[in-house]
Amino acid sequence: MSQNIYDNQAFFDAYGQLPRSVHGLDGAPEWPAIKAMLPALNGRKVVDLGCGYGWFCRAARELGASSVLGVDLSAKMLQKAREMTRDSAIEYRQDDLNSLTLPGECADLIYSSLALHYLPQLESVFQQAYQGLKPGGWLVFSTEHPVFTCSPHQGWLVDDQGNRFWGVSDYQAEGERQSDWLAKGVIKYHRTLGTTINCLLNAGFMLRHLQEWGPTTRQIARLPSLAEEAQRPMLLLIAAQKPGSRGDEE
């Protein structure tokens, strides 16, 4: 069972102030990179694991998806998502991603943005995604990078010469990490990049693209605070595909 931190009122309120909450996908600097990794969505069925306010669900419909299922553990997030959505082809469901059951071979794309690092384990969610995808279907997700999650004492350090570093430690010690991001005692899970990739391969997926997201020069010029994201990888973006052909493509 994952911690339901988004239903904590203090966390929920603070989260609502983030650029990505106020401005949606345009407030998430990694969105252009993730968008470039998506398959064509015209007429496709989409599932969003950890849909939050439903920004991506609505974007997928604008990109032509025929239907979208958004899943989230947080009742508060789903209430907000429903308030923001006027579209009968988008369905929201409250569920824990670690015990979720999806209908077999139904989806063309399973998407997940910054949700998987809250899950105690990845095996079941990747297996569930695999069985829920049609042959040839895609799993595209972002998660916090292990260089970001590894240390129990997250932070920047400066050496004697004034050089600034992101501190890495405890990399091989996988498991729970507590941080005080937006609220006290937020629980996330550190896994090596190898563990995430091998888990994906073991579920049957083929890896198609891996990006350790960093800001473009233009993004830094527009928002100088993004510069530090070029110093250490904070986000991991992955596109994987279920083998086989969807049967409706040349």
Next chain:
Amino acid sequence: MSQNIYDNQAFFDAYGQLPRSVHGLDGAPEWPAIKAMLPALNGRKVVDLGCGYGWFCRAARELGASSVLGVDLSAKMLQKAREMTRDSAIEYRQDDLNSLTLPGECADLIYSSLALHYLPQLESVFQQAYQGLKPGGWLVFSTEHPVFTCSPHQGWLVDDQGNRFWGVSDYQAEGERQSDWLAKGVIKYHRTLGTTINCLLNAGFMLRHLQEWGPTTRQIARLPSLAEEAQRPMLLLIAAQKPGSRGDEE
């Protein structure tokens, strides 16, 4: 053209004192992990890119390989390899891995240990490995991990509370890094993990296994200095396969 640092006498002499030079594969703590990633070698043709003293070439023969080609840029390393080898099924060739040409679809395994981070670019070596492998053949390699190579000021730092960290910086700035490891001005190349993986996928390979090597509890008990390798990933181990069947397997 890669720097030929191994033909620098000071570097060559210092390298000869390392445990992995004196004791061969048993002196390389990552060897058991790499060995576990190898396909069965009985009757197989093997190429070793950056063979050094030829330790792996001889080990591959002991594991049943029918023939082994060892390639290295360093004349000194190859001279030592030839002195240590009495086996007409092992051939050594001096060549730059970035301009190497291998015969097409001949090899069952292409192996490379800690050589690729000396190469200015990866595309040509992965393309060459792909065309040199039989369908279903394997590419298994180790390289320095980008968390290790990224900072121009490599090292450990300690914070105010006495916590020790490996310093990460300049992660997205790919390219040349100079260090003074064994000799002054050793040139290596930093690439993000995403770049290495995507380069492999673009060449046509399927990723099969990715391991960010760390020491086992038993290895640390035997050699306590290995403990710091659990704090930050230093080595990246990868197994990839060329699609297709070798035609001689069930």
